[in-house]
Amino acid sequence: MxxxxxxxxxxxxxxxxxxxxxxxxxxxxxxxxxxxxxxxxxxxxxxxxxxxxxxxxxxxxxxxxxxxxxxxxxxxxxxxxxxxxxxxxxxxxxxxxxxxxxxxxxxxxxxxxxxxxxxxxxxxxxxxxxxxxxxxxxxxxxxxxxxxxxxxxxxxxxxxxxSFAPSSSTAVEGDLLGHLRMVDTVRPWMDDIARDLDVECNAAVVVRGEFVYIARAGHAAPGEAPTRVGRRLPFRPPVGSAFVAWGTDSAAESWLGRLGDKVAAEEREAWMQAMGRVRQRGYSVGLGHHAHDALWARLINLSEPQAGPDPEMERIIDALLVGYEQRDFATGKTYDVRTISAPVFGHHGETVFQFTLYGLPRHCDAEAIQRFAARLMAGANGASQALREGGPLP
CATH class of the missing domain: 2.30.110.10 (Electron Transport, Fmn-binding Protein; Chain A)
Known part of the structure; x- marks a missing residue:
């Protein structure tokens, strides 16, 4: 042998x-x-x-x-x-x-x-x-x-x-193919943000009147949705503020128009002023509200995308409005912060992605909010530079 x-x-x-x-x-x-x-x-x-x-x-x-x-x-x-x-x-x-x-x-x-x-x-x-x-x-x-x-x-x-929560994931759907080509370029900045802050960093896009979570970096925090990737929301206040604050006036009017008769003229003006504050400081903040939890519970329980309007989801999003007035944060107070978002710009200065942080400490003071926001904006700026120049990744 x-x-x-x-x-x-x-x-x-x-x-x-x-x-x-x-x-x-x-x-x-x-x-x-x-x-x-x-x-x-x-x-x-x-x-x-x-x-x-x-x-x-x-x-x-x-x-x-x-x-x-x-x-x-x-x-x-x-x-x-x-x-x-x-x-x-x-x-x-x-x-x-x-x-x-x-x-x-x-x-x-x-x-x-x-x-x-x-x-x-x-x-x-x-x-x-x-x-x-x-x-x-x-x-x-x-x-x-x-x-x-x-x-x-x-x-x-x-x-x-x-169980295993993937540290990064990407949605793969036909109407997202153009954006998917850019995900690999911005993902290194998402990974760095998630690692440095120990949070979840999502990238979202707007496609045909829908706000779509297209990629994620970092692990979902306990109690958070297992994954938001692939989830779709109607693009209307307060969803997608980074696309509105840096968009055209007509885009903002279209966004507000999706509220229909739900808000009076003075409330619409208040929303335009809030978007001005978002643009001035470079990021938006979503404060705590039970509607955040209800929204993700609704999305998780939907086994298939809805073919038409979802009245229950619209009702939940209406309840979110109160947490997105973009107030100034007072020294010595703490806030129940659920999200911080910033824009990523493309070749022509248009908002291509919205980076959003999830899993933040529920009680943040003004200094902590600014620290999280500064790191998010630095990463979003790096991603914007990469998209504009096609330069080397970090």
Missing amino acids: SELEIRTPIDPRRFRDVLGQYPTGVSVVTATQADGTAVGLAVGSFTSVSLDPPLVAFLADRGSTSWPKIQATGAFCANVLAADQQHVCRAFASKAPDKFADLEWSAAGSGSPILDGAVAWIDCDIQTVHEAGDHFIVIGEVRELQVANPTLPLLFFRGGYG
């Missing part, structure tokens, strides 16, 4: 330890048997396989008693668990006689259970099953799929469960 043919046996524990360095998502594969009984098993191996045709796969342990029952149905639904569903994973990894006890679910098109609270579900017909050592590779052809709860997923890593 040659040297190349001699192999050192792989110790199972070492195999698990090494592969455990690679984090995996956690899903529950479900099905409904002919007698109506629901069955399921937890897997850490669910993955996409093909776009055309749409195929996914998971690995089923040969020793599983649930897998033969799922296979017999000819279909399955993969439920991507949310970070707060560890108890669901434990239930399906157990030998409990009724793993669905105390769980709410609805039926997918195949009849397979969709678990309440899952991040997403993928309903499939079983296409093929391949033998692979002590597991089966199960290939499913996708019938239907949906993001049901756009929050952080549950991960399995180094033998434990947890």
Whole structure:
């Protein structure tokens, strides 16, 4: 026997330890048997396989008693668990006689259970099953799929469960392609701002009457939205002040016009004066209000973009107006600061991005507000310079 043919046996524990360095998502594969009984098993191996045709796969342990029952149905639904569903994973990894006890679910098109609270579900017909050592590779052809709860997923890593908030992310949608080409240029400044201030720094753009969060740097603070990237808001007061304060008069009138008859003429004039103060000092501040929390709760709970006006979101944004009057900050007082925003300019001096800080200390004095704002403006100015000159990145 040659040297190349001699192999050192792989110790199972070492195999698990090494592969455990690679984090995996956690899903529950479900099905409904002919007698109506629901069955399921937890897997850490669910993955996409093909776009055309749409195929996914998971690995089923040969020793599983649930897998033969799922296979017999000819279909399955993969439920991507949310970070707060560890108890669901434990239930399906157990030998409990009724793993669905105390769980709410609805039926997918195949009849397979969709678990309440899952991040997403993928309903499939079983296409093929391949033998692979002590597991089966199960290939499913996708019938239907949906993001049901756009929050952080549950991960399995180094033998434990947890979640991961990416330090940066970018929205990828057709109407954002022009802006996406510029994100890589400004991202180094976003990363520096987020790191230096230990906050979250978002970049947003205005596209076709919508204010869209296009990129993020830094981690979301506890209690903050898992991610704002890809979220869309109507471009109307008080949303997107950096685009208005440095924009044309006609753009400001259009922005204010979206309030309709909700404000009197003197209030519209007050908003124009507030935008003047924003431009004079170089940044805007959003002060604390329960409406901030309500707004993000509304966005997180929307599984799909709204096709038309969203009266509930409009009502919540109306409630935000009180926190954006751009007051002067008095020495010796503290303020519940939720956001600080500054503009990033393009080649022709137009506002291309709005950089916004989230996760700030809830009680900031005037000096702290100025410190955060100064660092944000320095980063925004650097990003503006890079966009104008196409120069080297920091």
